[in-house]
Amino acid sequence: MAGLPGPSGAGAHIRGYKATLLGLGALTALLAGCAQQKAEPAPPPPRIAQCEGLTGLALADGKVEAATSVAAGKIVTPDEGKIGLPAPAAFCRVQARLTPTPSSSIRVEVWLPEAGAWNGKLLGAGNGGFGSNMQVPSLVMRGGVAKGYAAVGSDMGHVGKSDVDASWAPGQPEKVRDYGWRANHLAAATAKRVIAAYYPAPLDASYFHGCSDGGREALMEAQRFPDDYDAILAGAPAIPWARLATAMAMNDRAVFGNPDSALPNAKLPLLQKAALARCDARDGVTDGVIDDPRSCDFDPGVLTCKAGDQPDCLTPAQVAAVRALYRGPVDGRGKSFYPGYLPGMEATQGAWDLWLTGPGAQHGKFSTEFFRHFVHGDPNWTTKDFRLDSDFAKAQAMQGEINADDPNLKPFFAKGGKLILYHGYGDAAIPPQNTIDYYQRVLKTSGTRAAGSVRLFMMPGVSHCLAGPGPNVFDGVGALDEWHRGGPAPDRLTATKFDNDYLGFLGLPAKTVRTRPLCAYPQVARWTGGGSTDDAANFTCTDPSTQP
Numbered sequence: 001m002a003g004l005p006g007p008s009g010a011g012a013h014i015r016g017y018k019a020t021l022l023g024l025g026a027l028t029a030l031l032a033g034c035a036q037q038k039a040e041p042a043p044p045p046p047r048i049a050q051c052e053g054l055t056g057l058a059l060a061d062g063k064v065e066a067a068t069s070v071a072a073g074k075i076v077t078p079d080e081g082k083i084g085l086p087a088p089a090a091f092c093r094v095q096a097r098l099t100p101t102p103s104s105s106i107r108v109e110v111w112l113p114e115a116g117a118w119n120g121k122l123l124g125a126g127n128g129g130f131g132s133n134m135q136v137p138s139l140v141m142r143g144g145v146a147k148g149y150a151a152v153g154s155d156m157g158h159v160g161k162s163d164v165d166a167s168w169a170p171g172q173p174e175k176v177r178d179y180g181w182r183a184n185h186l187a188a189a190t191a192k193r194v195i196a197a198y199y200p201a202p203l204d205a206s207y208f209h210g211c212s213d214g215g216r217e218a219l220m221e222a223q224r225f226p227d228d229y230d231a232i233l234a235g236a237p238a239i240p241w242a243r244l245a246t247a248m249a250m251n252d253r254a255v256f257g258n259p260d261s262a263l264p265n266a267k268l269p270l271l272q273k274a275a276l277a278r279c280d281a282r283d284g285v286t287d288g289v290i291d292d293p294r295s296c297d298f299d300p301g302v303l304t305c306k307a308g309d310q311p312d313c314l315t316p317a318q319v320a321a322v323r324a325l326y327r328g329p330v331d332g333r334g335k336s337f338y339p340g341y342l343p344g345m346e347a348t349q350g351a352w353d354l355w356l357t358g359p360g361a362q363h364g365k366f367s368t369e370f371f372r373h374f375v376h377g378d379p380n381w382t383t384k385d386f387r388l389d390s391d392f393a394k395a396q397a398m399q400g401e402i403n404a405d406d407p408n409l410k411p412f413f414a415k416g417g418k419l420i421l422y423h424g425y426g427d428a429a430i431p432p433q434n435t436i437d438y439y440q441r442v443l444k445t446s447g448t449r450a451a452g453s454v455r456l457f458m459m460p461g462v463s464h465c466l467a468g469p470g471p472n473v474f475d476g477v478g479a480l481d482e483w484h485r486g487g488p489a490p491d492r493l494t495a496t497k498f499d500n501d502y503l504g505f506l507g508l509p510a511k512t513v514r515t516r517p518l519c520a521y522p523q524v525a526r527w528t529g530g531g532s533t534d535d536a537a538n539f540t541c542t543d544p545s546t547q548p
């Protein structure tokens with residue numbers, strides 16, 4: 001394992017996965033345009049058995065710039081200057097550049113396991129935040145290659161300082177389209193052409209996995225390009241972007257709009273402790289996790305200071321801010337604008353501190369970047385300038401390129417497509433209720449095939465996409481694969497809590513702390529009453545109305 005970054009190095013590498021996995025979000029007017037973008041099927045290229053021989057391969061919208069054999073264990077650095085990770089197996093690293101329009105420049109990588117190790121399938125990987133690099137997709141691709149998948153990812157067609165940077169967008173409508181929907185669609189086509197050129201056997205199946213913005217990208221593929229993938233795994237989808245970004249600006253104002261309402265990190269444990277004291281045991285297991293925090297009737301008003309501001313209580317302004325975060329933003333008539341966040345994980349590292357309340361919290365950063373560069377074209381705009389009516393209307397006007405909340409998945413389901421959605425109940429970036437709402441709209445809108453084609457797994461105690469006190473690492477792609485190959489729709493998956501969830505996610509050495517079933521919504525996991533509560537075997541998936 002020479003050269004393997006230690007846990008802290010890998011943790012640093014992955015922090016982007018938590019910090020920046022956000023996404024943009026609906027379009028109908030562009031569908032006709034999308035259809036026009038579809039290239040005519042190209043004849044299969046002549047087969048090239050040598051990896052390096054793929055260099056220069058012509059693609060519909062570009063070419064392969066480099067193809068390099070990578071030995072197992074060699075450190076692969078997807079982005080110059082960033083930390084790399086060891087290759088889990090030998091593969092051929094194909095680097096392509098696509099230029100579907102004169103102002104486009106989409107970097108695509110396809111990672112091809114050796115022919116004898118290839119499982120015949122393709123795994124597409126989503127990005128985080130505003131894209132702009134290969135960091136997040138490379139993690140998913142790495143996991144795919146470890147299991148024999150050919151894998152593909154892209155930088156979504158632009159280079160940014162980080163995936164919280166949208167300063168590349170003004171004056172670049174084609175780059176916004178590349179980010180919004182085109183890059184992943186063309187990446188899928190690129191991967192399929194490279195696969196046809198390299199392997200003697202034909203492609204058997206293709207899947208896509210993304211979380212946060214990657215979840216939005218996953219749904220974009222299901223909604224607009226139903227032929228790209230056979231089955232899709234969408235985590236914590238960032239939809240619809242205009243509403244989400246607006247809600248983020250409102251959440252930022254709820255906390256930072258008044259100097260008295262800002263909530264120091266040191267006070268977050270007061271909230272978590274009080275919420276757990278009220279609701280943790282109700283699910284039958286006192287484990288530091290509220291199984292369905294939507295049912296927890298915790299009011300932060302019980303923590304109100306008797307007088308002044310003390311470290312062990314909240315000021316009335318802080319109580320008001322926390323209530324606003326739980327409730328979610330409301331419009332001028334008091335009507336819910338977007339869902340709120342749920343009690344029980346306020347003090348979890350990487351949850352409220354990172355997203356909602358800490359210095360430089362991501363809600364403020366993402367909403368500022370979104371409104372500055374996608375909406376107003378004003379690099380000086382701040383959330384202090386935010387006005388709900390005018391800003392939301394302007395945001396909606398541009399969201400057609402990036403939004404992916406169309407619940408009509410009939411074409412995807414009609415061809416046999418399968419969709420698994422997942423979302424952590426402790427997510428402080430994108431509210432979990434938003435995904436439950438989307439799932440229910442899909443069932444209502446997508447016809448009789450929907451019930452047999454989509455599953456939702458809500459994850460108790462799980463933060464944004466990954467980590468948290470609840471079991472959070474699970475084999476979603478494996479579940480897609482079994483389902484696509486004719487198995488029954490998944491109703492129960494097993495998730496693991498590791499001592500280091502990032503290492504566990506990457507398949508690197510980590511210690512299992514606890515396993516627990518994830519149950520297809522609306523079912524919940526209930527302890528049978530015997531055996532360890534740290535072992536998934538002692539839980540059943542059951543109707544939530546049954547008493548623990």
Ligand SMILES: [Ca+2]
Pocket residue numbers: 279280281282283284285286287288289290291
């Ligand atoms: Ca519990």
